[in-house]
Amino acid sequence: xxxxxxxxxxxxxxxxxxxxxxxxxxxxxxxxxxxxxxxxxxxxxxxxxxxxxxxxxxxxxxxxxxxxxxxxxxxxxxxxxxxxxxxxxxxxxxxxxxxxxxxxxxxxxxxxxxxxxxxxxxxxxxxxxxxxxxxxxxxxxxxxxxxxxxxxxxxxxxxxxxxxxxxxxxxxxxxxxxxxxxxxxxxxxxxxxxxxxxxxxxxxxxxxxxxxxxxxxxxxxxxxxxxxxxxxxxxxxxxxxxxxxxxxxxxxxxxxxxxxxxxxxxxxxxxxxxxxxxxxxxxxxxxxxxxxxxxxxxxxxxxxxxxxxxxxxxxxxxxxxxxxxxxxxxxxxxxxxxxxxxxxxxxxxxxxxxxxxxxxxxxxxxxxxxxxxxxxxxxxxxxxxxxxxxxxxxxxxxxxxxxxxxxxxxxxxxxxxxxxxxxxxxxxxxxxxxxx
Amino acid sequence: xxxxxxxxxxxxxxxxxxxxxxxxxxxxxxxxxxxxxxxxxxxxxxxxxxxxxxxxxxxxxxxxxxxxxxxxxxxxxxxxxxxxxxxxxxxxxxxxxxxxxxxxxxxxxxxxxxxxxxxxxxxxxxxxxxxxxxxxxxxxxxxxxxxxxxxxxxxxxxxxxxxxxxxxxxxxxxxxxxxxxxxxxxxxxxxxxxxxxxxxxxxxxxxxxxxxxxxxxxxxxxxxxxxxxxxxxxxxxxxxxxxxxxxxxxxxxxxxxxxxxxxxxxxxxxxxxxxxxxxxxxxxxxxxxxxxxxxxxxxxxxxx
Numbered sequence: 001x002x003x004x005x006x007x008x009x010x011x012x013x014x015x016x017x018x019x020x021x022x023x024x025x026x027x028x029x030x031x032x033x034x035x036x037x038x039x040x041x042x043x044x045x046x047x048x049x050x051x052x053x054x055x056x057x058x059x060x061x062x063x064x065x066x067x068x069x070x071x072x073x074x075x076x077x078x079x080x081x082x083x084x085x086x087x088x089x090x091x092x093x094x095x096x097x098x099x100x101x102x103x104x105x106x107x108x109x110x111x112x113x114x115x116x117x118x119x120x121x122x123x124x125x126x127x128x129x130x131x132x133x134x135x136x137x138x139x140x141x142x143x144x145x146x147x148x149x150x151x152x153x154x155x156x157x158x159x160x161x162x163x164x165x166x167x168x169x170x171x172x173x174x175x176x177x178x179x180x181x182x183x184x185x186x187x188x189x190x191x192x193x194x195x196x197x198x199x200x201x202x203x204x205x206x207x208x209x210x211x212x213x214x215x216x217x218x219x220x221x222x223x224x225x226x227x228x229x230x231x232x233x234x235x236x237x238x239x240x241x242x243x244x245x246x247x248x249x250x251x252x253x254x255x256x257x258x259x260x261x262x263x264x265x266x267x268x269x270x271x272x273x274x275x276x277x278x279x280x281x282x283x284x285x286x287x288x289x290x291x292x293x294x295x296x297x298x299x300x301x302x303x304x305x306x307x308x309x310x311x312x313x314x315x316x317x318x319x320x321x322x323x324x325x326x327x328x329x330x331x332x333x334x335x336x337x338x339x340x341x342x343x344x345x346x347x348x349x350x351x352x353x354x355x356x357x358x359x360x361x362x363x364x365x366x367x368x369x370x371x372x373x374x375x376x377x378x379x380x381x382x383x384x385x386x387x388x389x390x391x392x393x394x395x396x397x398x399x400x401x402x403x404x405x406x407x408x409x410x411x412x413x414x415x416x417x418x419x420x421x422x423x424x425x426x427x428x429x430x431x432x433x434x435x436x
Numbered sequence: 437x438x439x440x441x442x443x444x445x446x447x448x449x450x451x452x453x454x455x456x457x458x459x460x461x462x463x464x465x466x467x468x469x470x471x472x473x474x475x476x477x478x479x480x481x482x483x484x485x486x487x488x489x490x491x492x493x494x495x496x497x498x499x500x501x502x503x504x505x506x507x508x509x510x511x512x513x514x515x516x517x518x519x520x521x522x523x524x525x526x527x528x529x530x531x532x533x534x535x536x537x538x539x540x541x542x543x544x545x546x547x548x549x550x551x552x553x554x555x556x557x558x559x560x561x562x563x564x565x566x567x568x569x570x571x572x573x574x575x576x577x578x579x580x581x582x583x584x585x586x587x588x589x590x591x592x593x594x595x596x597x598x599x600x601x602x603x604x605x606x607x608x609x610x611x612x613x614x615x616x617x618x619x620x621x622x623x624x625x626x627x628x629x630x631x632x633x634x635x636x637x638x639x640x641x642x643x644x645x646x647x648x649x650x651x652x653x654x655x656x657x658x659x660x661x662x663x664x665x666x667x668x669x670x671x672x673x674x675x676x677x678x679x680x681x682x683x684x685x686x687x688x689x690x691x692x693x694x695x696x697x698x699x700x701x702x703x704x705x706x707x708x709x710x711x712x713x714x715x716x717x718x719x720x721x722x723x724x725x726x727x728x729x730x731x732x733x734x735x736x737x738x739x740x
């Protein structure tokens with residue numbers, strides 16, 4: 001899957017333009033990687049030490065390795081949809097050097113053994129895998145898992161993604177235990193009592209198509225409650241997954257103003273598409289949370305620009321063809337997203353909405369690293385891990401789903417023309433992806 | 437994945453005006469008692485995933501009056517029970533020789549999915565809460581037997597609009613030709629968003645408001661089970677929205693009363709209204725046959 005694999009040792013990235021928001025660098029700089037770490041950064045041609053290998057980054061942006069807080073790699077148990085090997089290959093092609101995996105697999109990742117299993121070399125990951133473990137046993141919403149053991153095994157957060165924690169007492173207990181361990185609780189905010197049998201956003205389009213709709217309130221009410229709990233519980237950390245509505249943003253802003261440790265992520269599809277784009281029941285436009293109204297998307301664009309949103313996360317959710325080529329209401333929720341995230345951010349956020357590249361890089365690097373407290377990631381400051389993403393913000397290209405590295409091809413962006421392409425992805429000092 | 441085959445009828449929304457007019461014109465010339473073997477040697481598959489009396493029997497009679505043979509496949513007693521997918525069921529019917537498929541399905545968009553994968557015409561006989569285009573065509577056919585034109589016609593549609601595929605199709609068709617429609621019922625059944633479906637629609641909660649000046653009164657079946665968990669009770673609904681002889685009088689003197697059926701006497705309407713002189717409910721059923729003959733003839737390119 002990897003196009004080029006260089007030997008461990010040292011790699012000098014020369015002639016590029018470095019954007020490292022965490023280190024407040026925005027200048028032409030060279031970067032020397034050695035033994036898996038950033039050895040030196042300096043103005044062009046000022047690095048003296050020798051290197052085994054050189055990478056010519058002239059005309060390209062050099063950034064800290066991108067971090068995706070929300071991916072479904074489907075192992076264990078659903079390797080017909082995706083494997084850690086294929087999913088991380090897709091991540092590398094999308095410029096991601098680290099991915100945080102969701103625990104809603106078969107079985108659910110709710111023990112330290114399963115967390116450790118995800119990190120074994122036999123899984124064949126080509127980028128860093130940071131498991132997010134289940135918050136409750138079997139994600140059944142009843143008994144909390146052993147957060148401390150999960151954390152020791154390598155879990156970076158806990159969540160019952162896809163099965164929101166609705167019970168106030170369980171959510172309170174999860175935030176309390178998370179606070180003791182400095183572990184974020186990630187919530188897929190959806191009041192499932194209000195969304196039974198619903199398959200898209202509630203609005204004129206769902207009414208016209210005769211589909212049951214998910215209201216914005218079904219998301220916002222849960223975020224509102226969670227933010228209130230996070231304010232009440234000292235040191236607790238709440239992370240709102242794939243936020244999609246204007247009202248949920250209001251709740252997040254309220255929490256941030258009150259200095260609660262509340263963070264949120266937004267997906268590329270939610271800042272790009274609208275509910276009406278579902279057309280005549282195209283199941284590649286079906287995901288949860290659903291595509292929303294124009295007003296919601298506008299609010300999200302503002303929040304991406306003004307700093308309310310902490311990270312862009314893909315919610316990469318691969319599904320087999322037979323799970324998508326069925327009646328819309330029966331089709332699986334979710335789309336793939338690892339290989340199109342940067343291109344959508346540059347095309348939609350930077351070019352169309354004039355959000356600066358530095359902010360976009362922050363949303364892929366420093367922002368997500370802070371959310372789960374991933375030390376040594378999200379920056380290229382000296383001593384950091386040698387994870388680097390190199391991209392050409394001007395390169396035009398067309399995405400072809402059939403050529404995706406993911407095992408599944410359920411994307412609404414097949415055939416889309418983009419500006420902005422990953423040129424190289426470097427993990428621990430090794431080039432794991434090289435584009436054209 | 438392809439465009440639907442020529443002759444498919446998936447919904448009214450994307451059907452061109454001239455196609456609607458030519459179908460209505462063709463329906464007027466169809467007579468099940470004077471058989472015209474336009475579809476001799478053709479095979480029409482009737483694929484029903486949901487219960488149906490009117491739609492199924494009238495499609496079958498329409499096909500047979502045109503000389504076609506039919507095969508009926510229902511979800512129970514077929515491979516659908518064994519888990520065969522919709523697309524595979526379509527391929528199977530195509531392989532046994534179906535020249536067109538008439539499909540009724542509880543999921544919105546099911547006919548569209550089938551049409552994307554098949555090269556034979558697919559006719560939507562009702563998909564979930566989405567559309568029921570043949571019903572809208574036969575309703576227009578029925579209205580035009582009693583009214584000169586759809587233009588400027590005042591239509592009141594009363595009842596469970598939210599769950600009604602008939603209403604969605606009727607709203608698209610009637611407003612396209614200049615009718616003004618008032619949707620009436622409690623918010624649970626008539627959400628405000630319903631007014632966005634087509635231009636010339638409005639929503640009211642008051643039945644008197646809907647009926648004043650109406651040329652056509654369309655009623656919808658109320659499913660008791662759908663009242664479960666709703667704020668409105670059966671008695672409330674009957675008190676506020678049941679069509680009674682006294683309420684019919686609020687409309688124009690020559691107003692007609694319609695209902696796609698099945699009707700529940702004593703619930704959305706009284707027996708007096710159902711059997712009254714202004715009721716065209718049985719006419720609608722009757723008109724279903726020539727309308728569906730026209731739809732099938734068009735589907736197989738025999739619209740002469």
